[in-house]
Amino acid sequence: MFQHEKQQYHDAVYWEQRYEKQPEQFDWYYAYEDLIPQLSFVLHKNHKVLCIGNGNSIFPVQLYDSFGITNIIASDISKVVTQQMNSKYNKQGLVFEVDDATSSHHASSSFDVVFDKGCTDALQTGAPELVQKVIDESHRLLKTGGYFLLISFGVPYKRLHLFDKEKWDVGIRKLKETEYNEEDYFCYFCKKIQ
Ligand SMILES: C[S@@+](CC[C@H](N)C(=O)[O-])C[C@H]1O[C@@H](n2cnc3c(N)ncnc32)[C@H](O)[C@@H]1O
Numbered sequence: 001m002f003q004h005e006k007q008q009y010h011d012a013v014y015w016e017q018r019y020e021k022q023p024e025q026f027d028w029y030y031a032y033e034d035l036i037p038q039l040s041f042v043l044h045k046n047h048k049v050l051c052i053g054n055g056n057s058i059f060p061v062q063l064y065d066s067f068g069i070t071n072i073i074a075s076d077i078s079k080v081v082t083q084q085m086n087s088k089y090n091k092q093g094l095v096f097e098v099d100d101a102t103s104s105h106h107a108s109s110s111f112d113v114v115f116d117k118g119c120t121d122a123l124q125t126g127a128p129e130l131v132q133k134v135i136d137e138s139h140r141l142l143k144t145g146g147y148f149l150l151i152s153f154g155v156p157y158k159r160l161h162l163f164d165k166e167k168w169d170v171g172i173r174k175l176k177e178t179e180y181n182e183e184d185y186f187c188y189f190c191k192k193i194q
Contacts, residue, residue: 010126012077015055019081025056028118029151029185030175032062035117038173038187042147045069047112050141052101052134053119056081060115064094073106075099102133106141114138117151124154135162139192148190151175153183169193 008014043049045068051060054074063069070093076082077100085096099105101119116134123130138148148168152159156172163170171189 006125008126009122010130015076015078016080019056019078019084023056023081023084025058027057027059028055029153030117030178032059032066034176034178035059035151035187036062036067038175039149040067042149042189043067043069043113047071048110049073049113049115050075050106050111051115051117052099052104052138053077053116053122054081054085054096055118056085057117059117060094061089061091064091070094073097073099075101075104077101102130102137104137104141108140109143111141112143112146114141114146114148115151116149120150121152121154132162135190138190139167142192144192144194146192148188148192150188150190151185152188153185155184156186159186159188163188163190167192167194 047069048071049063049069051072051074054060054076060072060074064072072094074085074096076098079098082096082098089096120131120134123134142148160170169191173187175185175187
């Protein structure tokens with residue numbers, strides 16, 4: 001990937017054009033099967049889940065079909081990918097919608113889990129000042145006791161300081177290497193404590 005392309009990862013226009021050219025399903029970093037053994041201890045079938053910056057990841061579809069969570073919103077800044085996902089998947093209780101992870105239209109304290117795989121990393125690459133906004137917005141959207149699950153290439157010393165210790169209790173797991181992922185990836189389990 002060229003550096004000038006990465007620098008546009010915060011830009012909605014960049015993603016619109018990319019999804020028009022590349023509508024094929026693609027999951028960044030890890031597939032559902034890789035992640036679910038790590039995440040399942042914080043997930044429950046009754047949870048209301050928000051997947052931010054979902055793109056055309058099928059993680060929420062598999063969460064619905066395989067895990068049995070039937071109250072999921074998968075949002076993205078891109079209208080193009082949201083239309084593509086809505087035309088591919090039609091399941092009651094799984095909604096693909098346009099929303100900005102830095103400033104969501106959803107009500108406060110309305111989700112049990114906010115899931116992010118690659119959205120804050122995209123912003124970190126293009127406009128790092130927006131990462132804190134996503135974390136603060138996720139805090140607003142979560143119920144107390146809910147989890148922000150962040151899958152990221154960001155090493156702990158570059159991410160942990162963004163989580164206010166008065167508001168979050170954060171655990172970290174290093175994720176396994178795969179043939180596609182030679183770098184280290186982490187799952188941050190960020191529990192909203194107040
Ligand atoms: C690296 S991709 C990750 C896609 C998907 N989560 C995955 O795991 O395959 C980053 C995604 O974040 C979306 N995005 C970028 N800025 C955003 C924002 N402010 N709000 C919501 N989504 C955003 C992009 O449109 C893109 O789909």
